[in-house]
Amino acid sequence: xxxxxTPARQSTGGxxxxxxxxxxxxxxLALFALFYLMPLFVMLVTSFKxxxxxxxxxxxxxxQAPTFEPWLKAWGETCVGLTCAGIxxxxxxxxxxxxxxxxxxxxxxxxxxxxxxxxxxxxxxLVFGLMLFACFIPFQSVLxxxxxxxxxxxxxxxxxxxxxxxxxxxxxxxVNLVFVHVVYGLGFTTLFFRNYYEAFPTELVKAAQVDGASxxxxxxxxxxxxxxxIFVVTVIYQFTNIWNDFLFASAYAGTGDAMPMTVALNNxxxxxxxxxxxxxxxxxxxxxxxxxxxxxxxxxRYFVRGLMAGAVKG
Amino acid sequence: xxxxxxxxxxxxxxxxxxxxxxxxxxxxxxxxxxLAPSFAITIVFVYGFILWTxxxxxxxxxxxxxxxxxxxxxxxxxxxxxxxxxxxxxWYTSITNMGIFGFLYIxxxxxxxxxxxxxxxxxxxxxxxxxxxxxxxxxxxxxxTGVAWKWFLDPGLGLEQTLHQWGWTSxxxxxxxxxxxxxxxxxxxxxxxASGFIMAMFLAGLRGIDGEIMKAAQIDGATTFQLYxxxxxxxxxxxxxxxxxxxxxxxxxxYDLVVALTSGxxxxxxxxxxxxxxxxxxxxxxxxxxxxxxVIMLMTITAxxxxxxxxxxxxRPR
Numbered sequence: 228x229x230x231x232x233t234p235a236r237q238s239t240g241g242x243x244x245x246x247x248x249x250x251x252x253x254x255x256l257a258l259f260a261l262f263y264l265m266p267l268f269v270m271l272v273t274s275f276k277x278x279x280x281x282x283x284x285x286x287x288x289x290x291q292a293p294t295f296e297p298w299l300k301a302w303g304e305t306c307v308g309l310t311c312a313g314i315x316x317x318x319x320x321x322x323x324x325x326x327x328x329x330x331x332x333x334x335x336x337x338x339x340x341x342x343x344x345x346x347x348x349x350x351x352x353l354v355f356g357l358m359l360f361a362c363f364i365p366f367q368s369v370l371x372x373x374x375x376x377x378x379x380x381x382x383x384x385x386x387x388x389x390x391x392x393x394x395x396x397x398x399x400x401x402v403n404l405v406f407v408h409v410v411y412g413l414g415f416t417t418l419f420f421r422n423y424y425e426a427f428p429t430e431l432v433k434a435a436q437v438d439g440a441s442x443x444x445x446x447x448x449x450x451x452x453x454x455x456x457i458f459v460v461t462v463i464y465q466f467t468n469i470w471n472d473f474l475f476a477s478a479y480a481g482t483g484d485a486m487p488m489t490v491a492l493n494n495x496x497x498x499x500x501x502x503x504x505x506x507x508x509x510x511x512x513x514x515x516x517x518x519x520x521x522x523x524x525x526x527x528r529y530f531v532r533g534l535m536a537g538a539v540k541g
Numbered sequence: 542x543x544x545x546x547x548x549x550x551x552x553x554x555x556x557x558x559x560x561x562x563x564x565x566x567x568x569x570x571x572x573x574x575x576l577a578p579s580f581a582i583t584i585v586f587v588y589g590f591i592l593w594t595x596x597x598x599x600x601x602x603x604x605x606x607x608x609x610x611x612x613x614x615x616x617x618x619x620x621x622x623x624x625x626x627x628x629x630x631x632w633y634t635s636i637t638n639m640g641i642f643g644f645l646y647i648x649x650x651x652x653x654x655x656x657x658x659x660x661x662x663x664x665x666x667x668x669x670x671x672x673x674x675x676x677x678x679x680x681x682x683x684x685x686t687g688v689a690w691k692w693f694l695d696p697g698l699g700l701e702q703t704l705h706q707w708g709w710t711s712x713x714x715x716x717x718x719x720x721x722x723x724x725x726x727x728x729x730x731x732x733x734x735a736s737g738f739i740m741a742m743f744l745a746g747l748r749g750i751d752g753e754i755m756k757a758a759q760i761d762g763a764t765t766f767q768l769y770x771x772x773x774x775x776x777x778x779x780x781x782x783x784x785x786x787x788x789x790x791x792x793x794x795x796y797d798l799v800v801a802l803t804s805g806x807x808x809x810x811x812x813x814x815x816x817x818x819x820x821x822x823x824x825x826x827x828x829x830x831x832x833x834x835x836v837i838m839l840m841t842i843t844a845x846x847x848x849x850x851x852x853x854x855x856x857r858p859r
Contacts (some may be wrong), residue, residue, distance in 0.1 A: 260671055340578070357588070359718070365793055370835070473800070489682050492684050492685070533737055
């Protein structure tokens with residue numbers, strides 16, 4: 228439906244006006260591309276510079292003697308709070324938290340979406356509405372009660388370990404964060420699958436029912452094999468959200484060895500002891516950004532679709 | 542809906558066989574059993590916890606929660622602070638910042654997003670390259686965005702320093718260190734992160750518009766500007782609404798960006814209500830006041846979201 232680009236038939240406009248038009252459009256688009264790329268570019272080049280070059284050189288200049296040192300230092304040596312063992316441990320913390328949280332919330336979302344579209348009951352809209360609203364609440368309004376509950380679960384875990392030798396994950400910050408992310412991610416995953424299954428032909432489900440297929444058989448044999456796209460969308464969306472979360476991470480695992488990547492990065496950058504090593508900070512930020520950027524590069528189409536699905540309800 | 546009816550019709554046949562009754566009844570209840578845990582979790586951990594927070598806001602909890610209701614003192618304090626502008630109270634700063642940030646962030650994202658979408662919709666060669674460039678910031682964490690922009694806006698290291706080296710020595714840009722302007726740097730970084738996504742929403746909307754309408758208008762002699770003003774933009778109304786909802790709730794939830802970009806700004810001058818809540822609850826040991834501010838945040842979002850969700854869920858009669 229482009230307008231400016233199709234005056235081919237009204238050739239009276241003249242070629243020169245059209246050319247100027249195109250140049251202005253391309254110029255503006257290029258300018259904005261620069262605006263969006265600039266911070267990433269600066270971050271990237273800075274992470275390959277030596278401190279000398281940073282202090283004496285230009286922010287936008289390419290590194291004269293590219294060095295991988297800052298990346299190695301960020302990964303293995305830099306100080307997070309008082310421990311100086313790099314951010315690698317925190318990177319793994321995030322991985323350990325993200326994978327179970329994404330899998331559990333996605334699977335539950337798929338089941339919920341299936342029930343809310345193909346096995347409707349009275350009040351299904353209300354149930355969905357209540358779950359949907361949970362996507363929008365400012366998490367500040369549940370932050371404190373959750374902290375209290377996680378605290379008591381932790382104390383119970385200690386009691387349990389003293390009694391049985393096993394704490395069953397109670398009080399483990401990573402387990403806590405997995406739980407929190409599943410709870411507050413359910414609304415989104417349910418929304419995604421509900422909207423997707425809404426368009427899925429109900430006749431197929433009915434036919435399978437007449438043939439005597441059970442609830443779970445229909446889910447496994449009919450719904451799941453046809454759900455690949457929405458699984459990809461949901462997994463990417465959840466992965467990005469959970470990996471990037473900072474509020475829950477800092478509230479429930481803000482100190483100690485269980486910090487996720489975002490909290491560790493914030494600590495690295497805001498540590499005020501000694502000389503600030505900007506190149507190491509930038510390398511750490513790049514490392515924190517890489518997983519989600521990678522997902523974006525590999526599956527950008529699905530990433531956008533997830534964002535859109537999260538934006539357009541109903 | 543009809544599936545449930547079919548299920549009930551089928552039951553008598555199952556009942557004919559002895560022992561099948563319990564099983565088939567279980568089959569009937571199975572969907573609800575599957576949904577129940579998620580629903581229960583939502584009720585307890587979302588709505589229960591919200592009530593809990595509301596309750597705490599009426600106590601005088603300090604470092605630890607206290608459960609004796611002591612009245613609306615926390616709200617009275619917030620109310621008093623709302624008008625304490627000289628010197629500004631933390632709450633006054635937070636809500637004024639929310640107003641400035643919310644308005645500019647939403648307005649600029651919408652305007653820039655629409656503008657870029659219209660530009661990209663002019664049969665652009667290389668759209669496939671440009672679109673992902675505009676959109677990638679959305680994949681980054683606010684912390685990473687904050688770190689990148691903190692560096693870029695730092696007077697001694699970033700833009701200012703670079704322009705000085707290029708010879709423009711009078712250039713001065715220290716907003717990030719200035720308590721009156723630091724909130725605008727949060728707007729810059731926020732717009733940078735979200736505007737590409739809004740562009741994608743508008744672009745999808747533009748692509749959904751019927752080309753025939755456009756052609757008809759062109760034949761009638763409408764100029765390009767008229768065409769967009771009178772026909773295209775009104776047709777995009779639903780997209781404006783969705784984009785507004787997305788941006789409004791992102792704005793109220795913004796917390797990480799302020800922390801990473803400004804560490805709260807000089808003297809807490811970059812705080813938003815979300816930062817106020819976190820600081821008062823976890824650092825200043827004023828749990829009741831923190832809870833009261835969380836309740837106010839929630840009510841603001843509710844006022845925007847609930848009418849929207851209601852209309853969205855109503856629209857489709859099924």
